[in-house]
Each structure stands twice: as C-alpha cells, then as structure tokens.
Amino acid sequence: MSPLASARAILDQESRDFYRDALGLLDDAKLPYLVGGAYAFARYTGIERHTKDFDIFIRKSDFPLASRVLAGAGYETDLTFPHWLGKAFKGEHFIDLIFSAGNGVAEVDDLWFEYAVPGTVLDMDVKLIPAEEMIWSKGLIMERERFDGADVAHVIHAVGDSLDWQRLIDRYGKYWRALYCHIIMYGFIYPSKRSKIPRWVMDEMAKRVDAEMRRGDDDADKTCYGTIISRQQYLIDIDLWGYKDARLQPNGKMNAEQIAHWTAGIDQDGSK
Incomplete structure (x- = not known):
C-alpha cells in the first residue's frame, strides 16, 4: 500500500469525509491550492506520519475567497496569524490554510504552483507542494x-538527485547559510549518499563562506538572524542584547505588530 493510499486505513471516516469535503469546496470554487504536510512528505520520502494536521497551501490573496467558500458551507474560519496562517474548523476537525511561514520568509507564490507535482490524497487528484519549497520552509x-x-535530510536522501538545486539556492537567498547547514549535516548523516548533493552546490557554498570570512565582521550591522529560525530562543538577543530582529522590515518581511502577535502565540500553541 502506498503512503498516500494508506490514509484510508489510518483516518476514521468522519475525518476522511471532512478533508474530502473541504478539498471539494475549493475545487468547486476553482481556487488553486496545494497539499503539503504529511501527505507531501510521504510522497517524496515514503515515510508515513499519522497526524491530525491537514496542510493546504494557498496564495495570500486567495485567503478571503477560501474563507468565504468554507464559511458558506458551515465551516468556522479564522485568520489565526494574519502574516502566514488561517484555519477552517467544523466540530473537532480543522485544516490549516498556509500562505507563508511563521518567519515571513517562505511565502507561497506562483513558483509553488508552477513546480507542484501531481498526487492522490484521499482518492482525490491533487497537486502537492514541490520538494524544493518543502526544504525551503522546513529548513528554516x-x-x-x-x-x-x-525531514530535510530525508527529502534530500529520497530525491536529492532530481532537485532543482539552483532554484533551491535562489529560494534561500540571503539565508543561504541555513541551507549550507543542512547539506553539511546531510553529508554527516549519510556518508554513503553524499553524491545526492551535486559537487557544484558544495563548492558554491564554500566559496560564499570564504568570501564572507575574507570580508570580516560587519560591525555596522548588528542583526540577529536567529529569529528567522526560532521565534522564541533568540528573543533575549533582541530584548536585552541590542540586536536588531532580522524579521523586521525592511530587512525582513514582518512588521512590529505581526512579530508581537506571533510572539504572543508561543504561550498558546508552542513554537510551531
């Protein structure tokens, strides 16, 4: 049984019907969406996870329509974190409507849809998020x-030789060191599969590090990029040690109100 097909055996009928109904409503409204989370991860790696999360990726501009469509069918909708996440509920069941990431970086844009891959989820034909975008969002x-x-290591292990590495590097942009961290660790984890990462990728990353080391410290830019990878663990750097928050505009994509709202959510739902 394939990882995606096995969802039939794992989900109870009520949950299965809920997810299928939600996807059907979006299909009827011709609203573009992609399925991510455990279903996409299973598609790429063969690793199954039995979670109650059902992640739907949409463009931010499509959230108002998605909310109206689902609310019209009796769902309760909520723009939980306006910079990246909404939810739709019915009873005990819910779906996540994701249009960015908590750090504001991995925003869903046209490229997610251009490079999406076909799949079957709950006996429905869908598009799944691309492996490159999965690595981009998870890697931060x-x-x-x-x-x-x-997760990043398992995706590279499974499909590294078919990834569009240049596009992945471009996705990380100025946060390329985070990608380098993962591919260095990948070589540690899988010494017999290091060739999954092309030699030119490792050479390019090494050249960038060398260039930065030659330039030395940038004393004029006291910014902490730790907040890009953790909303909680680097707050002391911002609050007490005088570092600038890398998430804050214009360096990042978030404003002060969004950061405060996202930080307040730590006590409610942990550091998702």
Whole structure:
C-alpha cells in the first residue's frame, strides 16, 4: 500500500469525509491550492506520519475567497496569524490554510504552483507542494522543541538527485547559510549518499563562506538572524542584547505588530 493510499486505513471516516469535503469546496470554487504536510512528505520520502494536521497551501490573496467558500458551507474560519496562517474548523476537525511561514520568509507564490507535482490524497487528484519549497520552509525551522532537519535530510536522501538545486539556492537567498547547514549535516548523516548533493552546490557554498570570512565582521550591522529560525530562543538577543530582529522590515518581511502577535502565540500553541 502506498503512503498516500494508506490514509484510508489510518483516518476514521468522519475525518476522511471532512478533508474530502473541504478539498471539494475549493475545487468547486476553482481556487488553486496545494497539499503539503504529511501527505507531501510521504510522497517524496515514503515515510508515513499519522497526524491530525491537514496542510493546504494557498496564495495570500486567495485567503478571503477560501474563507468565504468554507464559511458558506458551515465551516468556522479564522485568520489565526494574519502574516502566514488561517484555519477552517467544523466540530473537532480543522485544516490549516498556509500562505507563508511563521518567519515571513517562505511565502507561497506562483513558483509553488508552477513546480507542484501531481498526487492522490484521499482518492482525490491533487497537486502537492514541490520538494524544493518543502526544504525551503522546513529548513528554516529550528525551535527548541521542533527541528525539521531530519525531514530535510530525508527529502534530500529520497530525491536529492532530481532537485532543482539552483532554484533551491535562489529560494534561500540571503539565508543561504541555513541551507549550507543542512547539506553539511546531510553529508554527516549519510556518508554513503553524499553524491545526492551535486559537487557544484558544495563548492558554491564554500566559496560564499570564504568570501564572507575574507570580508570580516560587519560591525555596522548588528542583526540577529536567529529569529528567522526560532521565534522564541533568540528573543533575549533582541530584548536585552541590542540586536536588531532580522524579521523586521525592511530587512525582513514582518512588521512590529505581526512579530508581537506571533510572539504572543508561543504561550498558546508552542513554537510551531
């Protein structure tokens, strides 16, 4: 049984019907969406996870329509964190409507849809998020209680030889050191599979590090980029040690109100 098909055996009928109904409503409204989370991860790696999360990725501009469509069918909708996440509930069941990441970096744009891959989820034909975007978003999650490094390593192990590495590097942009961290660790984890990462990628990353080391410290820019990978663990750097928050505009993509709202959520739901 394939990882995606096995969802039939794992989910109870009520949950299965809820997810299928939600996807059907979005299909009827012709609203573009991608399925991510455990279903996409299973598609790429063959690793199954039995979670209650059902992650739907949409463009931010499509959230108002998604909310109206689902609310019209009796769902309760909530823009939980306006910079990246909404939810739709019915009874005990819910779906996540994701249009960015908690750090504001991995925003869903047209490229997610251009490079999406076909899949079957709950006997429905869907599009799944691309492997590159999965690595991009997961690779910037390094919380104390949640580190997605193993997921990144497993995706590279499974499909590294078919990844669009240039596009992945471009996705990370100025946060390329976080990607370098993961590919260095990948070589440590899988010494017999290091060739999954092309030699030119390792050479490019090494050249960038060498260039930075030659330039020396940038004393004029006292910024902490730790807040990009953890919303909680580097608050002391911002609050007490005088570092600038890398998430804050214009360096980052978030404003002060969004950061405060996201930080307040730590006590409610942990550092998701």
